[in-house]
Amino acid sequence: MLAEPTILLVHSPLLTSATWDALRSQLDAAGWRVAVLDLRRLVEAPSFHAAVCAEAAASVAPGVPTVVVGHSRAGPYLPGIADAVGSDRLDVVFMDARLPHPGTSWFRSLPPERAAWLREMALSGRLPTWDTWFPDDSLADVLPDPDQRRQVLHGLPELSWKVVSEVLPTPGKAWHSARHIYLQLSAAYQPTAKQAEERGYRVRSLDSNHLAMITQPALVMDLLLSALQP
Structure with missing residues (x-):
């Protein structure tokens, strides 16, 4: 009998x-077994990638069928996580996420103008928290509920x-x-979704x-579960 x-x-x-x-x-309410990584405590590790992969492997029982879901900038770490988990039944889901860039860094994978912008933001070797990258009203548009916005933006790391x-x-x-x-989820990631489709990924969209x-x-959840169907 296969494990849950x-x-x-x-x-x-x-x-x-x-x-x-x-x-x-x-x-949880739908009966799924769920594990959630907390990457904040790993950002000072000698190798962030290695620490993330080790934490992922420790979060899943060996051999258990696994669905790895990564959002946004978690995308490039998903191949390493997949290898660390190493299940024979493995789905890797990119949720409005960047695609992998093996052999290069986050910084070097960016277009030159975007890389220069990111470099200019770094102060004393750290990036400011993500919420400061945008005008206040743009985040209010995406997260209109103020309590929810405070919860989501609380304790953001300076990478x-x-x-x-x-x-x-x-x-x-x-x-x-x-x-794969x-x-x-958003119009901004439509070009990335197209690249994923060209790589042979199964692609689903939500407006x-x-x-x-x-x-x-x-x-x-409905989008995710429908995409996981055989």
Whole structure:
């Protein structure tokens, strides 16, 4: 008899595990076994990638069928997480997420003008918290409920530049044998979803926003579960 699958939720390094609170409640109520990584305590590790992969492996029982879901900037870490988990039945889901860039860093994977903008923001070797990157009204548009906005934006990390400049390794066997899925939540990620489709990913879309798993968790759960169907 096959073990019950686990859904492993991985937030963007720029955000916190509160990203997943609403969706996790939906999945829990639907009877899924859910694990959530908290990346904030890993950002000072000598290798952020290695620490994330080790934490992921420790969060899932060996051999258990696993669905790894990564949001936004968690995307490039999903191949390493897939290899660390190493399940024979593995789905890797990119949720409005960046695609992998093995052999290069987050910084070097950016277009030159975007890389220069990011570099200019770094003060004393750290990036300012993600909420300061945008005008206040733009975040209010995405997270209109003030209590929810405070919860999601509380305790955001200032990432060390070593996280941004770390070169990610080449993926291994488990990543290549996994099923790859892309869930597009916002119009901004339509080009990325198209690239994912060209790579052979299963692509599904929702006309919403980048943080829809917070504001519309039931819809996002339905999108995720439908994409996981055989």
